[in-house]
Amino acid sequence: MPVPMPTSADPPSTGRAIQGPPTGAADPPASEPAAHEPAHAPATGPVRWGILATGGIAETFCRDLALVPGAEIAAVGSRSTARAAEFGARHGAARTYGSHAGLLSDPDVDVVYVATPHPFHMEAVLAAIEAGKAVLCEKPLGMRASESEAMVAAARRRGTFLMEAMWMRCTPGVRRLRSLVDEGRVGQVRSVQADLGDQLSTDPAARWQNPDLGASTLLDVGVYPLTFVTMLLGEPKALVGQAVLSGRGVDNAAGLVLTYDSGAIATVTCSQHARTGSTATVSGDRGRIEVAAPIMAPPSLRLVATAGDDPDPELFTDPIIGVGMAHEAIEVHRCLQAGLTESPLVPLDETVLVARLLDQARQACGVVLPGDR
Numbered sequence: 001m002p003v004p005m006p007t008s009a010d011p012p013s014t015g016r017a018i019q020g021p022p023t024g025a026a027d028p029p030a031s032e033p034a035a036h037e038p039a040h041a042p043a044t045g046p047v048r049w050g051i052l053a054t055g056g057i058a059e060t061f062c063r064d065l066a067l068v069p070g071a072e073i074a075a076v077g078s079r080s081t082a083r084a085a086e087f088g089a090r091h092g093a094a095r096t097y098g099s100h101a102g103l104l105s106d107p108d109v110d111v112v113y114v115a116t117p118h119p120f121h122m123e124a125v126l127a128a129i130e131a132g133k134a135v136l137c138e139k140p141l142g143m144r145a146s147e148s149e150a151m152v153a154a155a156r157r158r159g160t161f162l163m164e165a166m167w168m169r170c171t172p173g174v175r176r177l178r179s180l181v182d183e184g185r186v187g188q189v190r191s192v193q194a195d196l197g198d199q200l201s202t203d204p205a206a207r208w209q210n211p212d213l214g215a216s217t218l219l220d221v222g223v224y225p226l227t228f229v230t231m232l233l234g235e236p237k238a239l240v241g242q243a244v245l246s247g248r249g250v251d252n253a254a255g256l257v258l259t260y261d262s263g264a265i266a267t268v269t270c271s272q273h274a275r276t277g278s279t280a281t282v283s284g285d286r287g288r289i290e291v292a293a294p295i296m297a298p299p300s301l302r303l304v305a306t307a308g309d310d311p312d313p314e315l316f317t318d319p320i321i322g323v324g325m326a327h328e329a330i331e332v333h334r335c336l337q338a339g340l341t342e343s344p345l346v347p348l349d350e351t352v353l354v355a356r357l358l359d360q361a362r363q364a365c366g367v368v369l370p371g372d373r
């Protein structure tokens with residue numbers, strides 16, 4: 001199954017149920033909705049997406065969006081008029097803009113998908129929130145925890161929906177894994193191993209090699225296995241790590257060990273120089289679950305009992321829509337239709353927790369980002 005990895009990748013108003021608050025105010029007046037109350041009414045018709053940036057992952061996301069009932073690509077915004085037009089024509093967008101501001105001022109866009117490189121997420125996300133748009137932002141939400149915290153605080157203050165595009169948490173295999181763990185099928189979780197790696201181009205101009213474009217395997221790839229273990233084990237009591245750094249200080253591969261008050265241990269490995277197994281194993285005192293690759297959208301899970309009568313392993317398979325990104329779009333639709341400002345499947349507090357752990361991981365591994373200098 002093709003997996004999205006870094007290589008790859010003034011309109012007429014029709015009137016709609018979702019309306020954002022007035023734009024232009026940096027801080028909401030006291031009369032604005034209290035934190036966590038939606039600034040927009042629940043979506044009742046098709047959900048109208050605005051695509052902000054036209055790179056590799058935006059392409060993959062839009063192909064999956066075409067498979068989601070009720071999704072419309074209403075508009076595309078790019079730094080380039082020509083790229084917006086070309087991308088928009090390919091994906092059937094009604095309107096295209098040669099600026100992010102144009103896209104954000106379109107009244108017929110309900111939710112903005114931010115797909116710029118991560119150093120530019122915060123600017124786009126804050127502008128979209130200010131415009132009263134719901135936002136799905138590519139991972140990692142911020143370059144560092146302080147950025148993620150600022151975006152989450154802004155969305156909560158404004159009452160707008162915000163979700164990190166951590167599509168892994170929405171895929172059927174990962175949802176089933178969480179159900180099996182919650183049902184106690186492996187007992188108390190004692191060990192989680194999660195890995196993700198791919199062999200990416202070593203071109204120094206590539207986004208994942210260029211520090212100015214946020215290059216960091218921990219941020220780009222490691223965010224998945226780190227989210228995976230955090231989703232199951234919560235906040236660790238300690239984290240140690242090592243990384244392999246390029247001549248420009250980019251972590252090309254990293255390994256983390258996390259320990260927990262519960263007595264559990266987790267390992268996280270990530271690489272952009274090796275196509276690793278990209279699997280996970282979740283082991284408890286009654287059994288283990290072997291998660292097939294890729295961990296973001298596992299096509300199958302194998303449950304092996306290690307206590308009691310030791311029955312035959314059980315295999316669980318769940319169909320995946322598209323490459324799996326469709327499931328996060330479906331979750332966004334569900335939340336908007338329910339009037340939620342946050343997805344219970346992808347909680348913002350956990351996005352921030354993982355961002356803090358990434359900060360710790362970079363410190364442990366000696367990784368310095370341009371903004372840290």
Ligand SMILES: NC(=O)c1ccc[n+]([C@@H]2O[C@H](COP(=O)([O-])OP(=O)(O)OC[C@H]3O[C@@H](n4cnc5c(N)ncnc54)[C@H](OP(=O)(O)O)[C@@H]3O)[C@@H](O)[C@H]2O)c1
Nearest residue numbers: 004005006009053054055056057078079116117118138139
């Ligand atoms: N969910 C996943 O599986 C997955 C996979 C890969 C990447 N990602 C994430 O998605 C984001 C984008 O990755 P990508 O691989 O799609 O990158 P990409 O192919 O380089 O595309 C990023 C796009 O952002 C815009 N852009 C580039 N430089 C910019 C700048 N300096 N300021 C503002 N906009 C700029 C460009 O669009 P315009 O020319 O239209 O402005 C560019 O095409 C990253 O945060 C990455 O972590 C997620």
